[in-house]
Amino acid sequence: MASKSTFFFLTIFLFFINLTVSQQISTVDSECTNRWIHIRTLPSRFNLDLLSTCNHYPITDDLCPYLANHGLGPKTHTHTRSWYRTDPLLLxxxxxxxxxxxxxxxxxxxxxxxxxxxxxxxxxxLRYLYGPDLNSSSDHGSDLLHFLTNDSPEIWSRRSGHDHFLIMARPAWDFSQPLTVDPPIWGTSFLERREFFNLTALTLESRFWSWQEQAVPYPTSFHPHSLPFFESWIRRVRRSRRSSLMLFAGGGGTSSSPNIRRSIRLECTTTNSNVTKSENAKICDFVDCSNGICEHDPIRFMKPMLQSSFCLQPPGDTPTRKATFDGMIAGCIPVFFEDQTAKMQYQWHLPESEYSEFSVMIPKEDVVFRGVKIADVLMSIPKEEVVRMREKVIEIMHRVMYRRHGASLGLMSKKDAVDIAIDGVLNKIKSRVDDL
Structure with a gap:
C-alpha cells in the first residue's frame, strides 16, 4: 500500500507541475488563431482524487496497476518503449x-x-454503476454543474456551455439513463441533463441521434514515442506472414439463439483448416477472450492479428469494439457486420467515404439467417485488392493510435487520435458558436 500511495501522490504532483508549466509556455503564434484551448481548473475531487478509488469496486477490475505511465499502464515487458497494458477506461x-x-x-x-x-x-x-450511489445515478453531474455555475460562472455562461468539451471513457449509453425512469436502469443520467446538452462529449461510442457526443477510438496498447519506433512497427506489419485468412478475437457466441458471434464461432470451428483456394494455411483463427482475459494482455491477441489477413469485428453488448483498433494496429483488415459498429461512429478519424478502401462489410443478417459464409466472401476478394486494403489500413494507422506523451517531434508530425479529436472539437465548437 505504501508504494501505491507514493505513486498516487507523485502522479498528482507531476500533473499540477505539468499543468502549470504547459499553460505558462504556450506561445502566441499565428497558427493558434481560433485554436486556443483553456483548461478549466477544477477541484481535484473531479479528477485526481478519483484515482484513489481505483480498487474500490469489486465488480470491476482493479484499475490501480493501470494508472502507471499517466494512464498508459505498465509496460508489457521491461525493454519496450511502445507497448503497454492499457485500460480503455483510463482514456x-x-x-x-x-x-x-x-x-x-x-x-x-x-x-x-x-x-x-x-x-x-x-x-x-463507477460509484453510480457499481458503488454506493447506485440508486442516485440521476445525480451524476450535479456537483460539476454546481461548480461550473458558481465558480467564475461567466466562463460557463458566456456561451451556455457550447464551447466546453470533456472526455467520457465509456460508451455514451452508460451516461444516458432517462432522468425520469423508475426504477433506475443501467447507466447514469449525465448526458440527459438539459444543462449539459450544449457541451461536446468525446466518448468511446456515441448514440446515433445525439449532437452532444462524438466517438473517438478506443486506446490500444500501442503508444510509440518516436518516429523511428513507429516506422519500425510499420515494417514489421508489412513483412508479417498472413497465414490465416480471418481471425476472431473475442468472447460470446455460446448461446443457442441465432446471433452473429454464434455464427462466427460455428464457422471457425467447423470449417476445413486446409484451404485450397488461397495461400492461407488456415481459414479461421480464434482467440477466446471470454471473461476479459485479453483486456490487459495484448501479447495474447496481437501475434494472431499480425498473422491474419482479416479481423472479424462483430457487435457485442454494444455495437463498437476495442478489437477493431487492435486489429488495425496489426495491419489486419477489419470486417464489419453492421454500420453502427464503426461507419456511424468515428467520422473524424475514419471518414465514412473511406470505409470501402480499408474494410469489408458483410451484413450480419446474411450470415445469421441467409447462410452466407464469411470465408467465401473474403476468399472471393482478389489478392491485389487485399494488398491494397492492407496498405490503406497501414496508411491510416496513425489516426487511431494514441502516441505516448512526450513523443519526439518527428512522430508529432503525424496526427494521432488525440490530435484529430482536438481538431474535430475545435471545428464543431466553432460551427456551433458561429450559429449562436
Missing part, C-alpha cells in the same frame, strides 16, 4: 496528460475557442 487520464502538451493553451478563458473540462467522468461513474 480520460491519457487525454488529460496529452492535452497538457497542446501548443495553443491559454490561461485566459476569454481568449479561448474551446474550454476543456478535465473531469474523469467515466471513473466517477
Amino acid at each position: 480520460e487520464l491519457i487525454f488529460h496528460r496529452r492535452i497538457l502538451e497542446y501548443p495553443c493553451l491559454t490561461p485566459d478563458p476569454n481568449l479561448a475557442t474551446a474550454i476543456f473540462l478535465p473531469y474523469y467522468a467515466g471513473i466517477d461513474s
